[in-house]
Amino acid sequence: MTEPAEIRAKVQVRDLTVRFAGKETLRNLNLDIYPNERLAIIGPASSGKTTFLRCLNRLNDLQHTFSHTGRILLDGKDVYDPDVDLAGLRRRMGMVYAVPEPLPWTIYENLVFGPRLAGFRDKDDLDERVERSLKSAYLWEETKDRLHQPAHNLSGGQQQRLCLARVLALKPEVLLLDEPCSGLDPISTAKIEDALVELTESLSIILVTNNTKQASRVSDRTAFFLMGELIEVGPTQQIFTKPNHERTDAYITGQFG
Amino acid sequence: MRRLSPRTAQQIVVSIMWMLAAATVGTLVFIIAFILFHGLPHVTWEFLTQSPVSMGRKGGIFPMIVGTAMVSGLAVIIAAPIGVATAVYLTEYTRESRITAVIRFGADCLAGIPSIIFGLFGFVFFTITLGMGLSVLSGALTLALMVLPTIVRTSEEAIRAVPYAYREVSYGLGSTRWQMVTRVVLQSAMPGIFTGIVLSLGRSISETAAVMLTAGSALGLPSSLFDSSRTLALHFYILSREGVSMSNAYATASVLIISILVLNVFAYWLMHKLVRKPR
Numbered sequence: 001m002t003e004p005a006e007i008r009a010k011v012q013v014r015d016l017t018v019r020f021a022g023k024e025t026l027r028n029l030n031l032d033i034y035p036n037e038r039l040a041i042i043g044p045a046s047s048g049k050t051t052f053l054r055c056l057n058r059l060n061d062l063q064h065t066f067s068h069t070g071r072i073l074l075d076g077k078d079v080y081d082p083d084v085d086l087a088g089l090r091r092r093m094g095m096v097y098a099v100p101e102p103l104p105w106t107i108y109e110n111l112v113f114g115p116r117l118a119g120f121r122d123k124d125d126l127d128e129r130v131e132r133s134l135k136s137a138y139l140w141e142e143t144k145d146r147l148h149q150p151a152h153n154l155s156g157g158q159q160q161r162l163c164l165a166r167v168l169a170l171k172p173e174v175l176l177l178d179e180p181c182s183g184l185d186p187i188s189t190a191k192i193e194d195a196l197v198e199l200t201e202s203l204s205i206i207l208v209t210n211n212t213k214q215a216s217r218v219s220d221r222t223a224f225f226l227m228g229e230l231i232e233v234g235p236t237q238q239i240f241t242k243p244n245h246e247r248t249d250a251y252i253t254g255q256f257g
Numbered sequence: 258m259r260r261l262s263p264r265t266a267q268q269i270v271v272s273i274m275w276m277l278a279a280a281t282v283g284t285l286v287f288i289i290a291f292i293l294f295h296g297l298p299h300v301t302w303e304f305l306t307q308s309p310v311s312m313g314r315k316g317g318i319f320p321m322i323v324g325t326a327m328v329s330g331l332a333v334i335i336a337a338p339i340g341v342a343t344a345v346y347l348t349e350y351t352r353e354s355r356i357t358a359v360i361r362f363g364a365d366c367l368a369g370i371p372s373i374i375f376g377l378f379g380f381v382f383f384t385i386t387l388g389m390g391l392s393v394l395s396g397a398l399t400l401a402l403m404v405l406p407t408i409v410r411t412s413e414e415a416i417r418a419v420p421y422a423y424r425e426v427s428y429g430l431g432s433t434r435w436q437m438v439t440r441v442v443l444q445s446a447m448p449g450i451f452t453g454i455v456l457s458l459g460r461s462i463s464e465t466a467a468v469m470l471t472a473g474s475a476l477g478l479p480s481s482l483f484d485s486s487r488t489l490a491l492h493f494y495i496l497s498r499e500g501v502s503m504s505n506a507y508a509t510a511s512v513l514i515i516s517i518l519v520l521n522v523f524a525y526w527l528m529h530k531l532v533r534k535p536r
Contacts, residue, residue, distance in 0.1 A: 087431040091431035104445060113440075170430065
């Protein structure tokens with residue numbers, strides 16, 4: 001367990017098997033996520049992509065039928081260790097969901113909610129976080145004059161960028177995105193994709209997407225999931241041009257999915 | 258037999274439903290109008306601010322207004338935290354099991370018990386066994402037990418109406434369960450919870466049987482929680498039942514009805530004001 005590659009990896013997944021009520025949804029998964037990389041996860045419906053993402057920040061814990069074996073290491077420390085601070089873990093691994101869900105408050109309140117929970121009270125610091133995260137999410141220009149208006153007044157695409165900004169306000173180390181553009185217009189999608197590319201200067205991104213074109217546009221590496229198994233992972237260029245596995249090829253070229 | 262055309266059937270059904278709805282509203286309006294017609298002429302400033310004279314034949318109902326406010330206010334102050342806490346436990350801190358089913362079943366059974374039984378229980382338990390006597394406190398505790406199920410169930414509904422996604426979002430942003438419950442769920446559910454509490458307050462104010470056996474029927478102004486006090490509803494009952502003064506009975510009933518109407522309207526107004534419309 002001391003190969004150099006393993007020390008470099010930000011997140012290491014080892015022999016991860018996940019069951020819901022005894023039924024396997026992920027089988028024997030091994031995957032590394034490196035600092036400052038964008039990893040896309042593609043695959044047909046119910047291939048375990050979302051389940052995998054929700055294992056990383058332990059959101060699956062909310063389902064009482066969930067059980068797992070194997071390990072998930074963040075900076076070498078198992079996230080399922082009993083002494084792990086769950087709230088702290090979720091701050092380090094921020095998540096953006098498929099459906100934008102602003103909390104029923106103002107834009108500003110949505111953005112400072114997480115930092116306040118983490119104990120940041122200083123007004124200037126909070127304001128700075130709000131501005132910086134909105135800028136990173138390409139939403140600052142549209143919202144800077146109406147930070148104290150209800151977040152629900154924003155359009156769907158703006159709401160999703162707000163959800164991205166809300167996570168960024170916590171300065172996460174890993175960003176988990178669960179089909180973040182599935183319901184968005186092309187312009188919002190492009191803005192989010194641009195934001196993601198810039199963000200990897202400071203963090204790692206795992207992007208689950210149903211849109212193979214998005215994976216090829218945005219990611220450095222791509223992993224292909226099928227029926228709860230990782231079929232293959234490699235540089236995005238290679239996965240999309242000459243994958244090692246014929247099922248990958250069939251999926252990418254649209255023969256099933 | 259010839260079949261009705263769907264169009265005719267539709268018209269008949271609609272008119273029947275219209276009549277039934279009109280009957281419901283009409284009954285309510287008739288009752289209120291009847292009581293106000295007989296009572297309002299006797300509601301004067303003196304009536305509201307003075308103590309009753311010769312058993313209520315003359316004078317006012319000021320002690321009853323104070324007693325009602327104390328008994329039902331205290332009842333809700335006691336019942337609301339317990340009820341909301343129970344609802345939070347049922348929805349957020351435990352998953353469906355035999356225990357939650359039993360708690361819920363218990364609450365539903367409590368809701369179905371006639372108020373005179375609560376009165377009897379309060380009389381035996383609070384008034385005699387715990388030695389509180391006929392007092393504001395005995396009455397309030399009894400009413401608290403009576404409205405508890407309402408508060409539990411309405412709060413539960415309100416909490417369940419908060420989108421599940423809010424909880425995931427809150428967890429995802431690093432909140433503990435307690436922070437999630439207090440800052441997100443309860444905040445979003447507050448209008449619904451509040452409405453349930455206000456409706457319970459209305460029920461406490463109009464309750465008669467349970468307070469008769471526990472708060473007593475003293476005519477004086479209660480000066481502490483251990484004083485006996487007569488509530489408006491009970492005063493109205495005694496005035497009419499014992500033929501003391503029908504005009505003062507109607508006047509008391511008018512005051513009672515108006516305060517409950519105002520409370521309900523206020524509750525609905527608040528609900529519409531505070532509940533965010535779906536996007």
